[in-house]
Amino acid sequence: MGDTAKLTAGGGDYEFPVKSGTLGPDVVDIGKMYGKTGMFTYDPGFTSTASCDSGLTFIDGEEGVLLHRGYPIGQLAEHSSFMEVSYLMLNGELPSQDELDLFTYTITRHTMLHDQLRQFYQGFRRDAHPMAIMCGVVGALSAFYHDSTDISDPEHRKISSHRLIAKMPTIAAMAYKYSIGQPMMQPDNRLSYTGNFLRMTFGVPAEEYEVVPAVEKALDRIFILHADHEQNASTSTVRLAGSSGANPFACIAAGIACLWGPAHGGANEAALNMLHEIGTPDKIPEYIARAKNKDDPFRLMGFGHRVYKNYDPRATVMQKTVREVFDALKVNDPVFEVALQLEEMALNDDYFIEKKLFPNVDFYSGVILSAIGFPTEMFTALFALARTVGWVAQWNEMISDPGQRIGRPRQLYTGPTERDYVPITQR
Numbered sequence: 001m002g003d004t005a006k007l008t009a010g011g012g013d014y015e016f017p018v019k020s021g022t023l024g025p026d027v028v029d030i031g032k033m034y035g036k037t038g039m040f041t042y043d044p045g046f047t048s049t050a051s052c053d054s055g056l057t058f059i060d061g062e063e064g065v066l067l068h069r070g071y072p073i074g075q076l077a078e079h080s081s082f083m084e085v086s087y088l089m090l091n092g093e094l095p096s097q098d099e100l101d102l103f104t105y106t107i108t109r110h111t112m113l114h115d116q117l118r119q120f121y122q123g124f125r126r127d128a129h130p131m132a133i134m135c136g137v138v139g140a141l142s143a144f145y146h147d148s149t150d151i152s153d154p155e156h157r158k159i160s161s162h163r164l165i166a167k168m169p170t171i172a173a174m175a176y177k178y179s180i181g182q183p184m185m186q187p188d189n190r191l192s193y194t195g196n197f198l199r200m201t202f203g204v205p206a207e208e209y210e211v212v213p214a215v216e217k218a219l220d221r222i223f224i225l226h227a228d229h230e231q232n233a234s235t236s237t238v239r240l241a242g243s244s245g246a247n248p249f250a251c252i253a254a255g256i257a258c259l260w261g262p263a264h265g266g267a268n269e270a271a272l273n274m275l276h277e278i279g280t281p282d283k284i285p286e287y288i289a290r291a292k293n294k295d296d297p298f299r300l301m302g303f304g305h306r307v308y309k310n311y312d313p314r315a316t317v318m319q320k321t322v323r324e325v326f327d328a329l330k331v332n333d334p335v336f337e338v339a340l341q342l343e344e345m346a347l348n349d350d351y352f353i354e355k356k357l358f359p360n361v362d363f364y365s366g367v368i369l370s371a372i373g374f375p376t377e378m379f380t381a382l383f384a385l386a387r388t389v390g391w392v393a394q395w396n397e398m399i400s401d402p403g404q405r406i407g408r409p410r411q412l413y414t415g416p417t418e419r420d421y422v423p424i425t426q427r
Contacts, residue, residue, distance in 0.1 A: 009037060023058050023067075040410040050231075052239065052401070056089060056393055057230045064310035068228060069093070077317040082223040082386075083107065083193050086165055089228060089393040104193070110166030111187040111196065113174070114144040121178050130381040131260045133175040139253035141167070149247040151399055160248045161392045168388045169193065172381045173200035179377075194220040197385070202373060214328030215372055218321045222365055225314040226383055228390025230307075234258040234265070238391045239398050240407040248395055255391045256384045265380040271302030272335070272366030272376060280334055281341045288342075292351055302363030303346060304356065311358045318364035319343075322371075331371045339367050 003018040005028045014036050017029045027050045034040055043049045058067040066073040069088050076085055080094075087095045087103045095103060120140060124133050141163070142149055148159040170187055177184045177200075185200040195211040198219065203209030229235070237258040241251040259265035278287050290298040305312050326336055343359050346352045369379055398404055 007033075007037070009039060012037070021053070024060070034410075040412075042412050046236075046409075051236065051407075052231070052398065052404075054231070054394070054397060055092070056397060057228045057390070059230050059307055061305070061307040061309050064308055064313050066229075066313045073225065073313050074317055077221050077224050077314075080224065081192075082220045082227070082389075085224050085227050086389045089389050090161060090396065106162055107166045107193065108187075108189050108196075110163050111170050111189075113167055113170050117144065118174075118184065121174060121184075124178065126179065126181070128179065130172065130175040130179065130378055131256065131384070133178065134171055134381055134384060135253055135256050135260070137171050137175070138164075138168075138256060139250055142247045142249040145249070149249070151242075151245060151247065157248070157396055157399060161396060164248065164252055164388055164392055168385045169197035170200060172378070172385050173197060175381060176201050176378055192216065192220075194223065198372075212328055214324050218325045218368055219372065221317060221321055222368065222382070223386040225317060225361055225365075226386035228387070228393065232264070233261070234387065235391060235394050238395055242395045242398055243404060243407040245406075248392070251395055252388060252391050255387070259384050259387065260380060265383045267301065267360075268362035268366035268369070268383075269376045269379045271362045272370055272379075274301040275335045275338050275342070275367065278338050278342070281337050284338065284342050284345060288345060288349065300342075300346070300357065302366070303352070303359055305358075305360045308358075308360065309356050312360040314361035315359050315364060318361055318368065319359075322364050322368050325368050325371050329371055333371065335370070336367060339363070 003026070004015040005018055007014045007016065014033075016033065018026050019029050020026050030041060041049070056069065058070075059065065068076060068085065069092055071088070071094075076088075080088075083104045084095060084100055086107075087100060117137065117140070120137060121133065124136070145160070145163060148156045148163065150156040174184045183205055185203050185205070187196050188199060189196075191199060191211065195216050198211055198216060199209040231239075234255040238251045238255040241254040242248070246254075262270060278284060287298065287300075290296045291300045322336070322339075325331070326333075343363070346357065346359065352358075366376075366379060369382065370376070374382065
């Protein structure tokens, strides 16, 4: 008999099984709690509730650990590629060279969009936010690729997964091109996944586009670092939408909508805006003082993390990457100096050390993306592009789980008790 947890409530004693994963804290299985006790648990934000079991990603926030299928994120970012990590997330193991070549070939041959989707873009206002366009276009994919939306068919799930991963860079690049009034660039099958995205975003038909290796590597690394992050808000949204049997394109569109929220996907944009507000290194002490003042509305963005109570393991990789990009592009930007000095001061300030406000991945990624040439409104679209791999892997895992049920959170009702309708003439 395994461990059990005892609950004493309403004059009765109840026991519930305790389950253990391969890593992380044990969980109390309260699936039969309502039937036994007539009560639910109350957990706003589900911060103490495991909504599923998963073999994809593990986070230890106290120790600053992030594993994808068991592999530390630092090792993957240093030695792997986004295509290899995508294969790993979808299939569970790192590929052989032949398997990676076939997977990369397959993704590359799915990058083009149905030509009628070009007209779809014309329906958006010229100044539409890229995330608004991505929500609409990704949701519309099911109308163009309905030959792969039978979620009970493993082959359909595989094809739609490949299509989503392959087409997201094209969709994001076309959203950018549409917003600035430039011609949309078709994919080039000779380039890598990330190199192709850079060309579709910044290239023009009038001249050849040359991919800068350091930039390509940095962006590929950013994609790896954002590939998955366990049961965060957008991933939970994808799973909840998928639990109803919705097609994968609709589920990913729901994830994009959730990611759009500034508390989730917009953090690197907020961090960059803060660095611009500070402006020059000499103003850093003033802003640090403001951050410590509870009565001042200013907050240091890009520091601390909801999950990581230690240094964000993704930030360690980005700290090195930001220097490589600035060296390759010969960028001389005061924002870079502000970022470096702010990081150093915060890491040596007792206030930040005590509160464990360490720089997170958003602190660095915004600076890098800006240096490459992306406007801030594209930052979240890039996040969505990378996170599509995680969303698709999580969706596949959920659909394949025989114990999967439609999501149905409970509530603590605080409205009026039952009352009789009063005719309008008597009110």
